[in-house]
Amino acid sequence: MLGEILQWAWPADATLSRWLRAHRELGSRDRAEVAEAVFDVLRNLRRYRQFGESGVGPASRRLAVLGLAATLGRGELEPGLAPAEADWLDHVANIDPASLPRAVRESLPDWLDERLGALEDSDALIEALNQQAPLDIRVNPMKADRDEVLAAMQDGPESRYLPQASAYSPWGIRLQGRPAINRWPLFESGGIEVQDEGSQLLALLVAPRRGEMVIDFCAGAGGKTLLLGALMRSTGRLYAFDVSAARLTRAKPRFARSGLSNVVPVVIDGENDARVKRLAGKAQRVLVDAPCSGIGTLRRNPDLKWRQHPDALAELCTLQSRILSSAARCVAPGGRLVYATCSLLPEENEAQAEIFLASHPEFERVDAAALLAARCDGLVLAGPYVQLRPDVHGTDGFFAAVFERRKTPARAAEEEAEAVVKAAAASAEDDGAEAVGDEAGEDTGHVQVPEAGRSAEDQG
């Protein structure tokens, strides 16, 4: 199986799942151990290959032995080792990792070591990307309250996964270990979903409101759509576009479980599909969670560092820029466009944002970092873009830029007039409320006005 994964024809988790399905004789502990060892090899492949050069036996067995020794411990392996293998492992254990060049020690292809090495505090970042990620879950605000779910977990059998409130997301719970949460009743009833905290935070930037028209342009299997729909309290209309019918098909049971009825999944032919064009200027919020290298998710998908290539990256950047331009056409005057990736590479991130701004004078940049920091206590970001990092924020690497379409002068004047009328009406209501005083109590329309008009953003 390791040999098959190392041909890079499929994502490693897909090959591993297929293999595990074909080996039903394995118990759950064996399965977990195989998976841990495989992922350890993917994380440390370059270093293990170098160590393997002094070893004996088939190359993939050498890699497997190193992976199993690192995850199970040398003692567990001892009975299965040939004497020459045991000597080789002793030799390898004496190599000082600090004596290896970073690209070997942290197992990166040269091109990626160079790209990540150019970022700030690159050693810390690269080291963090090579660690296992915790499991983040998100409570569905339509169905459950995060603090109640957390308290129940801390008092229940889930307490062994050490559940903690996420550092920043109001809906997140972080677990340690690998619980099979897809069998938990709260998951089956749509009360919780698996979602990295960084991904949860992107919804705070989109900040959809009740009743709006919102487009999730690259919805995939619906991870972000689910939270956007919940923040809209299942009102308005939320288009979930994607070119992949298979991914949208995987999203549908998730939408059903979560209790959303405002999502319209649409398989599009490409970013210029006629159905996209029909929505020109109509949406108040558009999220582009662009196809990207995924380099920010190496903790969860270590095979990406071996499956990505600089040539493919250049093609991705062209696609990202095309998608962003098409999605931008759907944004209504005064509406918001959020461009996001799970990458750490500037060419997919700030470079794309700058190119977009330079070629779309009808949009202005909003300080995404300030927007997010204002919603999350203790979140430190250097604007104007959001760049989340595993070494700094404990999340996967995510980038986000926020743009707003300038209002036309006519629309700006209309809004100003509407605001004056609203303010006058509110002040008249204030006077009335004072006049009815205690008699009216909490049931006055006056109290309900801000509640009904409250943005979905405030519901978190």
Ligand SMILES: C[S@@+](CC[C@H](N)C(=O)[O-])C[C@H]1O[C@@H](n2cnc3c(N)ncnc32)[C@H](O)[C@@H]1O
């Ligand atoms: C980063 S993934 C989206 C993940 C998803 N938003 C989530 O949270 O689970 C990028 C998605 O973009 C889709 N995609 C690729 N090309 C596209 C295009 N031209 N128009 C729309 N979506 C596209 C891919 O199929 C993929 O599902």
